[in-house]
Amino acid sequence: MIYGKSTGVDIAVIGGGLVGAAIAYGLLEKGQSVAMFDEGEAAFRASRGNFGLVCAGAKGDKLEDYAPWALQGVEVWADFAERLTAATAIDLELEQNGGMVFCPEEQDLAARTATMERLRRRSGLDFDVLRPAEIARYMPGVSDNFAGGIFCSIDGAANPLKLLRALHAAVSRTPGASRQDARVSRIEPGSGGGYRIVTARGTTDCQKVVLAAGLGNLAMAECLGVKLPIVPMRGQILVTERHDPVLTVPSEQVRQNRNGTFLLGGSWEDVGYDTSTTFEVTRDIAALAVRYFPFLKSVRLVRSWSALRILAPDNAPIYDEIAPGAYLVTCHSGVSLAALHSGKVAGWIAEGILPEEAAPFHLGRFAAATPEPEVAHG
């Protein structure tokens, strides 16, 4: 499809993953004229390779302001899902029956409990520390071969592929809003103010631009003279054959999809842009899953994949206006935060006022020191 040599919109969103598509959908709901540019299959796409947890429980260990933001994101998810499903007739398979984090050893459980106590003081997030026998009430078939777990009743999971499909369907209802196979090569200053978005198919002038291209934001921000501290972090995930329904509560290590398959995962590997899968990690993920749920030993694996997380040094999102009218949005946890991105973050871009609770996520927080990212959860 040819978009014409030069066209114009109010707001260009670069990136059609979970982050860009949620923002584009939110901006369209607010009556803005939007063009969402998406590179397509060639790009690294966290949105097609994630675990689908909608969770607040694990957020904020390195930046406590993230805890109330993540909690708010999970609290508004059901309303968001209802609206998006009403608009697209796509069921996002959201279930918020609580979420579990397993702690293999006593010291893991003690450390995790201490972190959760600290975050509860900051955000009010409620949680329970459970031993295996108590976990069995929520998760039938669980073993007693581990120390315990943390249960957050507000957490849950959705189908991330259906979420992405629904967001694209919602954006595509507005003619010209979704531009696929449209890799942005440059962002230039616009001739009459604003910006000019350059693709191989032509240029688009806009008043505002949203950088929501995942790891592609590194190159997009450089067009504006800004260097970002985000890095890729590989996660491998395994999928089993279908099984009778057993688990309605997900964990970071094992969850059952509505179609009966189990997702097992996910590793945290600092291997740059390598998206291969490895035997060693597959074996370790499977062994841990069987430690928690021995019945999985007789359930066959059918597939595995890897995808790259988009990680800031403190694992929290970055929201910043990095040049006048140029908004940077990047995060790990694009599923959990999707409702906030289509709501408050889109509102910030449309109206220029960042909600107070999102103010701590500015880029300047990394200016003083840029610690190395560490393995984390979520």
Ligand SMILES: Cc1cc2nc3c(=O)[nH]c(=O)nc-3n(C[C@H](O)[C@H](O)[C@H](O)COP(=O)(O)OP(=O)(O)OC[C@H]3O[C@@H](n4cnc5c(N)ncnc54)[C@H](O)[C@@H]3O)c2cc1C
């Ligand atoms: C293994 C794994 C497990 C995860 N589990 C969870 C989870 O349980 N819950 C949760 O909330 N989050 C989870 N995440 C994180 C979540 O997947 C990401 O936060 C989210 O997908 C990020 O979306 P994004 O749109 O920023 O990036 P991406 O999905 O990478 O999308 C970026 C998009 O930008 C486009 N693009 C890039 N460059 C350009 C360009 N120059 N021009 C045009 N388009 C461009 C690409 O085509 C792509 O579509 C997980 C991630 C991984 C890898």
